[in-house]
Amino acid sequence: MTKTDFRYAVSTLKPLGRWLVNADNISTxxxxxxxxxxxxxxxxxxYRTFAREHLGPIALEVDRDIGHFDPLPVLRKAGRxxxxxEFMVKPIGSASFYGLFHNITFPAVLKAEELTSVCGGLGxxxxxxxxxxxxxxxxxxxxxxxKWMSKIAYANKYGEMCPTAFAITEPSAGSDVExxxxxxxxxxxxxxxxxxxxxxxxxxxxFISNGGIAKYVTLFAAIKGEGAESWTCFLIDRxxxxxxxxxxxxxxxxxxxxxxxxxxxxxxxxPASRVLGRVRSGWAVNxxxxxxxxxxxxxxxxxxxxxxxxxxxDFCKTHSLAGKRLMDxxxxxxxxxxxxxxxxxxxxxxxxxxxxxxxxxxxxxGAKVFASDTAYRVSNSAMEIIGDYGxxxxxxxxxxxxxxxxxxxxxxxxxxNRLALIEWxxxxxxx
Ligand SMILES: Cc1cc2nc3c(=O)[nH]c(=O)nc-3n(C[C@H](O)[C@H](O)[C@H](O)COP(=O)(O)OP(=O)(O)OC[C@H]3O[C@@H](n4cnc5c(N)ncnc54)[C@H](O)[C@@H]3O)c2cc1C
Numbered sequence: 148m149t150k151t152d153f154r155y156a157v158s159t160l161k162p163l164g165r166w167l168v169n170a171d172n173i174s175t176x177x178x179x180x181x182x183x184x185x186x187x188x189x190x191x192x193x194y195r196t197f198a199r200e201h202l203g204p205i206a207l208e209v210d211r212d213i214g215h216f217d218p219l220p221v222l223r224k225a226g227r228x229x230x231x232x233e234f235m236v237k238p239i240g241s242a243s244f245y246g247l248f249h250n251i252t253f254p255a256v257l258k259a260e261e262l263t264s265v266c267g268g269l270g271x272x273x274x275x276x277x278x279x280x281x282x283x284x285x286x287x288x289x290x291x292x293x294k295w296m297s298k299i300a301y302a303n304k305y306g307e308m309c310p311t312a313f314a315i316t317e318p319s320a321g322s323d324v325e326x327x328x329x330x331x332x333x334x335x336x337x338x339x340x341x342x343x344x345x346x347x348x349x350x351x352x353x354f355i356s357n358g359g360i361a362k363y364v365t366l367f368a369a370i371k372g373e374g375a376e377s378w379t380c381f382l383i384d385r386x387x388x389x390x391x392x393x394x395x396x397x398x399x400x401x402x403x404x405x406x407x408x409x410x411x412x413x414x415x416x417x418p419a420s421r422v423l424g425r426v427r428s429g430w431a432v433n434x435x436x437x438x439x440x441x442x443x444x445x446x447x448x449x450x451x452x453x454x455x456x457x458x459x460x461d462f463c464k465t466h467s468l469a470g471k472r473l474m475d476x477x478x479x480x481x482x483x484x485x486x487x488x489x490x491x492x493x494x495x496x497x498x499x500x501x502x503x504x505x506x507x508x509x510x511x512x513g514a515k516v517f518a519s520d521t522a523y524r525v526s527n528s529a530m531e532i533i534g535d536y537g538x539x540x541x542x543x544x545x546x547x548x549x550x551x552x553x554x555x556x557x558x559x560x561x562x563x564n565r566l567a568l569i570e571w572x573x574x575x576x577x578x
Contacts, residue, residue, distance in 0.1 A: 175487065179494065186245040190254055194261035197228050198270075206266035209404045210546050216404060218272050218360055222308055225273045230258065231310070232300035234280050240300035249504070252439055256446040256501040260494070263450030264457065267550030268404030270447060275356045275405060276303075277443070279311025281436045282365040282380045286424025295382065299363065312361035313440075314352040314410055315433055321354075323375075324367075325437060325559040327570060330375040330430065337412065339368040339379060345418040348381065351393070351411055356557075358408030359395045361385060366410070367429045378429030382421040389415040401549030437567075438508040441558050445497040445514035448522035448554040452493055455522075455529040455547040456486045462533050462542060473532070482532055486525050493518040509571030512564040519554035519561060526551045 148155050157170045171178070180188050201224050209216045225231055229241030233254060236242045246254045255277055263270030283295050302309035315324045317336055323329035337350025348368050358364065363382055370377040383390060393409035424432055460483065463473035473479050500506060500514040526548040530537040537544035555561050569577065 175491065184245070184249075186243055187253065187257060190243075190246075191257045191261065193228075194230075194258045197225070197230065198261045198265040201225075202262060202265045202269040206269060207540060207543060207546070209266070210268060211540065213398065213403045218404065218406075219308060221269060221272065221404075222310055222360075226303035226308055229304060230273055231276050231303035231308075233258070234277065234284055235296045235300040239297045239304075241304065250502055251504065252442055252501045252506050253498075255443055256497060259443050259446035260450040260453065260497075263447045263550075264454040265450075266404065267447065267451045267454075267547070267553075268402040270450060271356060271402045271405040274443060274447065275312060276310050278313040278436070278440050279357070279361060279363065279365055281313065281439060282423050282432050283382070285435045285439070286380060286428065286432050288424050291423060295363075302362075309362045310357055310360055311363045311365065312355050312357045313436065314355045314358065314364050314366040316352060316354050318351060318353050322560060322563045324433070326563050326566060327434075328566075333375050335369050335375060337366075337368045338371045339381065339417070340371040342416070345416060345421070346379075346381070348383075348412045348415045348417055351409060353394075353409045354397065354407045354557075355410055356405050356407055358410050359392050359406040364410065365423065366412075367433055370427065375430055377427045378433060379426050380423040380429040380432050381417050382423055383412075383415065383417065387415050387417070389413040399553075401546070401551070401553050434508070437558060438511055439506055441508075441511040441515040441564065441567075442497060442500045442506050444554055444558045445493070445500065445511070445518035448515070448518035448551065449490065449493045449497050451547055451551045451554065452486075452490050452518070452522040452525040455526040455544060455551075456483075456490050458542055458544060458547070459483065459486065459529040459532055462536070466536075479532060482528055486528050489521045489525050493521040507571065509568050512559070512567040512571070515554075515558060516561045516564045516568070519551070522551035522554055523548070 154170050157165060157168050180191050183191065201221065232240040233242045234240065236244060236247060259270065259274050262273055280296065280299060284292055299309045299311065319334040323333035337352060339346040339348045350368060352366065362385055366381050366383045367378050368381060369375060370379060389412060391411045393411040395406060395408045397407045399407055463479055466473050496514045496517050500510040529544045530548060533542060533544050536542055540546065559567065
């Protein structure tokens with residue numbers, strides 16, 4: 148340390164001056180964690196420990212082993228650790244009362260960043276369950292919430308696994324079921340016909356994350372003869388007669404540990420008790436789920452970006468060029484600084500969107516766009532720095548780039564999310 152070094156200079160100040168300077172020699176992660184209230188600090192540590200112990204060691208292998216990986220052991224560990232029951236408070240579930248009364252989504256955002264900083268695919272495998280159960284809560288029926296959520300949370304934490312999935316996308320309706328304008332002319336093919344005691348559903352859903360392993364699917368269908376405005380959310384059990392998984396395991400570019408599957412419904416009878424919320428309120432439930440879940444995708448993107456940054460730093464500290472560590476070259480430092488700024492900015496917009504007690508569409512769509520574009524840019528910078536070692540599977544950099552690309556597509560493409568932001572602010576700011 149030279150005498151002009153910042154931390155040395157600070158040591159020459161009087162005590163009050165020293166007290167007014169933050170010269171702590173700690174990582175960005177620790178600085179950010181210190182800004183959180185104690186219950187969230189504990190959660191952040193818990194998620195990081197889980198990710199490092201259980202996901203890190205298998206991340207590369209699982210990514211190579213597309214189609215053969217058995218996700219249940221990992222899900223079981225996540226379930227026992229309480230990561231699949233956070234939509235219900237303790238003791239049945241794992242959510243703390245603190246989160247419930249402060250920000251519903253903030254703990255989920257902390258979890259998503261930590262898990263995906265180690266592996267985007269294993270992170271999605273675990274996180275997608277929260278997306279699957281979100282309609283049970285957001286449809287607003289307290290009795291159904293207590294009935295289904297306690298059953299699912301209990302099974303994941305103490306008993307047999309009960310992963311869930313969320314199904315809106317159809318073969319001819321992707322963006323159209325995520326956008327107000329598109330929905331009015333969407334070409335839907337999944338319909339529910341009212342019959343005695345319930346509904347008979349026919350149709351198909353595609354690209355459903357965890358669709359191949361989910362016990363329950365929160366699935367949206369139009370009432371026969373009507374359009375998206377009649378969408379109704381049903382809680383489908385994979386054991387129902389007529390329900391099957393069609394094309395299983397798309398050969399995905401990234402986030403491969405989670406399957407994206409086709410779901411086929413052929414005369415599936417669903418009792419009326421499994422309509423979540425009101426009949427024809429599904430469109431509202433869907434849009435509300437997206438308003439929540441997009442900040443989750445922002446956090447997934449943030450995690451992937453951070454993972455790429457951490458791997459880059461590690462590489463630059465341990466590899467040398469012409470007898471000098473890569474990290475000691477100033478042009479490497481400039482790129483690493485840009486990557487650090489990008490990750491910090493993505494964390495800022497993501498945490499800010501999750502800080503509202505109830506998140507809103509404009510903020511979460513904006514955070515999703517920014518953080519996912521950041522994840523792609525940062526992973527690409529990692530590839531620039533690491534070069535040929537980044538291009539092979541060994542360091543996880545090409546994997547980060549592939550994992551990042553998906554965050555710009557699902558939960559609405561970034562174009563559709565930009566339109567969602569504009570739609571939200573139109574009346575208050577733009578007209
Ligand atoms: C791996 C993976 C996992 C997924 N998981 C799930 C899941 O769990 N559950 C689920 O229901 N769905 C899931 N999806 C579906 C995903 O949300 C859709 O793929 C996504 O919304 C895009 O829809 P699309 O592919 O049909 O694109 P399209 O709607 O066909 O869009 C094609 C292009 O047109 C652009 N576009 C569309 N509308 C507009 C517009 N109005 N203005 C400007 N540009 C526009 C889009 O941005 C895109 O570039 C998943 C998809 C993938 C790839």
